[in-house]
Amino acid sequence: MSNHIGIDLGTSTSGLAYLRPDGNPEIVPNADGERLTPSVVYFDGNEEIKLVGSAARDGGDPDRTVFGVKRRMDDPDFVVTIDGEKWTPTEISAIILAKLKRDCSAILGDFEDVVITVPANFNELARKATINAAKIAGLNVLRIVNEPTAAALYYAHSKKIYGKVLVYDLGGGTLDVTLVDVDSSSDSYRILLSEGARHLGGNHFDEEILDLYAEQYRTQKGGELYTNEMERRRALQSGEDAKKMLSKLQQVSGTVGNKDRGLARVELTRDLFEGAIKRLLTRTVMLVEQALEAVDLTPGDIDHVVLVGGSTRMPVVRRTLEDTFGFTAVSCGNVDECVALGAALFAKKAAKVAEVCNHGYGTLALVDDPETGKESLQNSVVIPKNTPLPCSISETYATSEDNETSIEVDITQGEDDDPRYVDIIGRITLQVPEGRPAGCKVKVSYSYDENQRVHARVKDEESGISKEIQIEYKGEGVLSEEEVERQAAYLKKLRIE
Amino acid sequence: MFARLFKLLFKRKVSSNADVVLQVEAKAEINAPFEIPMEPLPSLPESATAEELCELMDGMTHEEVRAQLSKLYRRHNRAASSLNPELRKQAERMLDAIVEARHRYLDFNSERS
Numbered sequence: 001m002s003n004h005i006g007i008d009l010g011t012s013t014s015g016l017a018y019l020r021p022d023g024n025p026e027i028v029p030n031a032d033g034e035r036l037t038p039s040v041v042y043f044d045g046n047e048e049i050k051l052v053g054s055a056a057r058d059g060g061d062p063d064r065t066v067f068g069v070k071r072r073m074d075d076p077d078f079v080v081t082i083d084g085e086k087w088t089p090t091e092i093s094a095i096i097l098a099k100l101k102r103d104c105s106a107i108l109g110d111f112e113d114v115v116i117t118v119p120a121n122f123n124e125l126a127r128k129a130t131i132n133a134a135k136i137a138g139l140n141v142l143r144i145v146n147e148p149t150a151a152a153l154y155y156a157h158s159k160k161i162y163g164k165v166l167v168y169d170l171g172g173g174t175l176d177v178t179l180v181d182v183d184s185s186s187d188s189y190r191i192l193l194s195e196g197a198r199h200l201g202g203n204h205f206d207e208e209i210l211d212l213y214a215e216q217y218r219t220q221k222g223g224e225l226y227t228n229e230m231e232r233r234r235a236l237q238s239g240e241d242a243k244k245m246l247s248k249l250q251q252v253s254g255t256v257g258n259k260d261r262g263l264a265r266v267e268l269t270r271d272l273f274e275g276a277i278k279r280l281l282t283r284t285v286m287l288v289e290q291a292l293e294a295v296d297l298t299p300g301d302i303d304h305v306v307l308v309g310g311s312t313r314m315p316v317v318r319r320t321l322e323d324t325f326g327f328t329a330v331s332c333g334n335v336d337e338c339v340a341l342g343a344a345l346f347a348k349k350a351a352k353v354a355e356v357c358n359h360g361y362g363t364l365a366l367v368d369d370p371e372t373g374k375e376s377l378q379n380s381v382v383i384p385k386n387t388p389l390p391c392s393i394s395e396t397y398a399t400s401e402d403n404e405t406s407i408e409v410d411i412t413q414g415e416d417d418d419p420r421y422v423d424i425i426g427r428i429t430l431q432v433p434e435g436r437p438a439g440c441k442v443k444v445s446y447s448y449d450e451n452q453r454v455h456a457r458v459k460d461e462e463s464g465i466s467k468e469i470q471i472e473y474k475g476e477g478v479l480s481e482e483e484v485e486r487q488a489a490y491l492k493k494l495r496i497e
Numbered sequence: 498m499f500a501r502l503f504k505l506l507f508k509r510k511v512s513s514n515a516d517v518v519l520q521v522e523a524k525a526e527i528n529a530p531f532e533i534p535m536e537p538l539p540s541l542p543e544s545a546t547a548e549e550l551c552e553l554m555d556g557m558t559h560e561e562v563r564a565q566l567s568k569l570y571r572r573h574n575r576a577a578s579s580l581n582p583e584l585r586k587q588a589e590r591m592l593d594a595i596v597e598a599r600h601r602y603l604d605f606n607s608e609r610s
């Protein structure tokens with residue numbers, strides 16, 4: 001049994017890798033003989049069985065098929081209901097992980113300890129949900145690691161890529177841009193920054209093709225290409241197939257439609273497709289610009305650009321990076337496996353990796369504008385995004401009115417000064433003695449651990465009264481500790497194939 | 498930086514003995530228990546053009562347009578993953594407008610440059 005196992009729980013596909021005794025990571029295939037397992041779960045109506053992977057994806061009834069649940073991991077309210085039973089994104093992910101664990105342990109022997117990857121921009125709630133999913137699946141998460149970080153480890157290992165490396169990870173659902181300083185002499189990795197765009201990936205390109213198909217269908221047949229989810233899914237799948245072919249060919253054609261309204265022949269050229277996704281590509285360019293600006297670097301300062309994620313197989317992605325920034329990007333070919341492979345490496349090298357925090361945290365305060373002399377309600381950032389981890393930072397504030405007996409401190413997530421554009425994710429209330437004048441000092445401290453979990457502490461300096469909290473989320477889609485344990489016992493008995 | 502804590506009047510107070518772990522309500526309500534007298538989000542009229550949404554003015558230089566768009570991109574890319582559904586929706590619209598304005602004003606073959 002290997003001690004170093006990494007899992008990439010992806011939006012479209014998931015993979016597991018282990019570290020061989022010779023120090024090289026290797027993908028472990030599932031029991032269906034595939035190196036990557038589509039992250040799709042099918043709830044069968046006749047048998048008490050959950051199908052995961054290609055069989056689930058190609059299974060049929062869309063009402064019983066769950067796709068892309070990773071995009072919902074940060075949604076506290078999201079649940080899917082099948083046969084009257086509710087399933088949270090955590091539980092669906094647990095089923096996918098359970099399949100990987102069962103299939104791969106047939107090859108590796110029993111194991112529990114793993115490293116799991118998440119997009120760099122996953123928030124606290126989604127990270128916690130991922131850890132819970134693993135627990136339910138009978139896995140023990142040694143560490144959560146950001147996907148681009150894992151990929152950087154793999155590129156350094158397999159391609160000997162060192163220096164300032166920009167990892168460009170365009171997968172099924174998200175784009176992550178991460179800058180890593182890789183030191184070859186000490187084999188160490190210092191993350192300089194991570195920026196992410198949440199709804200930007202292969203799935204969104206597929207949607208654009210679906211729109212093109214629907215338009216061509218309407219012109220030819222005078223009706224709608226799809227009127228229900230089953231028809232929509234089929235057309236979307238044809239669109240994704242065509243998209244992949246367009247990574248190699250200039251032109252593809254096929255038939256789409258249904259038996260009631262008939263079939264239509266659809267044509268797609270690479271130019272037409274690239275035109276349709278230009279809007280989305282520009283968003284990717286702006287994210288790279290934002291990343292470079294944030295660390296005050298120019299494209300010329302970057303030693304290497306490495307490609308990660310299935311969507312980087314599209315020639316237009318590489319060309320856009322080249323035309324806009326002059327980057328000659330390096331690709332390892334197995335762009336959809338390198339995150340899992342890197343996660344297995346990370347399991348061994350975690351101590352050599354220094355991460356940054358991926359969200360800024362602050363509080364709401366009245367801030368004086370030195371220019372106008374006016375006060376306004378602002379988000380006052382305490383821990384700026386991209387601060388090296390682990391960290392602990394304090395800011396001191398003062399009460400604004402006489403005789404304040406209850407001091408309320410709002411905890412915000414986000415970097416914007418304007419409070420309307422940040423999330424207020426909690427509040428700490430301190431009860432303090434009566435009769436104090438305005439101007440009493442209050443210290444607000446945040447600390448951030450290596451798994452990107454945040455603790456907040458507020459201390460009234462005069463009375464010494466303080467309170468500390470860790471943010472917890474509640475909602476239909478969020479499981480309690482007891483529910484996690486109950487589901488873990490339940491999943492053990494479940495047939496998952 | 499030195500700032501002053503804002504004294505707020507709450508419609509619904511968070512219980513004062515909610516120590517150690519503060520439970521945050523579900524997403525849709527996340528702002529509700531913490532009603533804060535803040536200005537509402539700006540309304541984005543259906544008919545507004547990309548230029549209007551991005552507040553681009555006549556006579557702005559290339560660099561000013563670039564700076565304005567990149568500032569807006571930063572704000573709205575972050576807002577696109579907010580816990581507040583209304584903000585997320587606005588952010589998507591703004592991102593489209595930002596990209597449209599960029600294509601028009603900053604692309605190599607744009608009308609202006």
Ligand SMILES: Nc1ncnc2c1ncn2[C@@H]1O[C@H](COP(=O)(O)OP(=O)(O)OP(=O)(O)O)[C@@H](O)[C@H]1O
Pocket residue numbers: 009010011012013014070170171172173174175201202203240243244245247308309310311312313314335336
């Ligand atoms: N040859 C190809 N051309 C274009 N797109 C491709 C190609 N191969 C795969 N893709 C796309 O890549 C995406 C999947 O990539 P990948 O497996 O890296 O994502 P993921 O890890 O599941 O997603 P994420 O990292 O966003 O969670 C899909 O949208 C798929 O259509």
Ligand SMILES: [Mg+2]
Pocket residue numbers: 008010011147171172309339
């Ligand atoms: Mg991925």
